[in-house]
Amino acid sequence: MRICRLLGAFAALCIPPIAFASGNPDRGAQAFRACAGCHSLVGGDHRTGLSLAAVYGRRAGTAEGFHRYSDALRKSTAVWNEQTLDWLRDPVAFIPGNALAYQGLPDATMRSDLVAYLRAVSEGKAAALKTPALPDLKTVEAGQRVKAIGHCGDTYRVTLGNGARYPFWEFNLRFKTDSSAHGPRKGEPVIVGAGMGGDRAQVVFAAPEEISVFIRNECP
Template identity: 55%
Template sequence: MKHLFVLVSTFGLSISHSAVWAAGDAARGAAFFQQCAACHSTTAGEHLTGPSLANVWERKAGTVADFHRYSDALKRATFVWNAKTLDKWLTDPEAFIPGTSMTFPGLRDSNARQDVIAYIKAISEGKAPTLAQRGGGMMMNMQSAHADLKAAPADGQVTAIKHCADTYTVSTADGKNNKVWEFNLRFKTDSSRLGPTPGKPVIVGAGMQGDRASVVFAGPGEISGFVEQACP
């Protein structure tokens, strides 16, 4: 495919969008897409860092319903997502749309891009291939790796949070008290269907050394009321 683009450029030939897409393999694209799944779900209405990609094919850029984190640059775009525009976007998002908030550096391999494009098209058509689940808890059927926090085990169910000096003590339903340096603890919210039950926050570990964590609440109004200023 890379050499084909060189020929097109050299001899001024044209190639249709459908022909470009046909070169891709959706099954291979599903495997490549694993690298994107941390930021993009393929479930309609489920948004992560980026919008759901369930129905973006032939949709005007920056218009996925209920996604509120588009950059101003993308909201001003006038094109639709198809084989041609996705190829430019996946090659170098910043060059295609200066000012985009997407930090992805680009997929330089042309064949890989066409495979991912084929997969995105297949998602919109309801024909996306699936992959067998592998270790690590990731859902390899290309649904979001976002866990259902309502089903958190006892050691993840937060019952109390106390703050003293530079330390948070997070108590969990298994009877343990976890002490975390305040700089290493984040408070987050998740109002999606996979978020925690209101009033029942969940603690999620993070960091290469296991020294960081996030407490996830159902909404921002819960945070201040849940944290108690108390020293032993």
């Protein structure tokens, strides 16, 4: 068994040598690292992009539970295989109007290896590369739990579970939702930093209807 040494946050992944004439799945596992920022190989674990578990042999635009397909993908009759997955060379040209924000993978060998790996994973012949786990917003400490948000003029004032209170210029505070299993509990939003020296942040709610009722118009 060959050992592929994967860099960064990815642990070592052992993959038996599999002979697909069109590509090398061992090398394809390493190529997948470039995809792992947006895609998981766990069934139903949709992120920025859909889960690529069992993608080989599936019709385009039909992954269960993924709701962000473009109309072009939904209407496509393509079935993902060695030939159609080569769309990674130029996604826009292959299915015009699709929403994949990716410029393409020009290296033919790398594309072939990546497709071979996706096929091997789909057929249960190779281990799925573990992608970084998403943070569990249900288990954060009191200093990340939002107890109140007041708005006055151009300023939000956010009170946290540990009693701390922080002002934010309204343009620097974002409101988001996460309804997944990793998201916050209902009625218990969480604040997450967004860089820029601490003057930007995002408050994550369990559902959109919570946002407007949580924020109160009040001035100190």
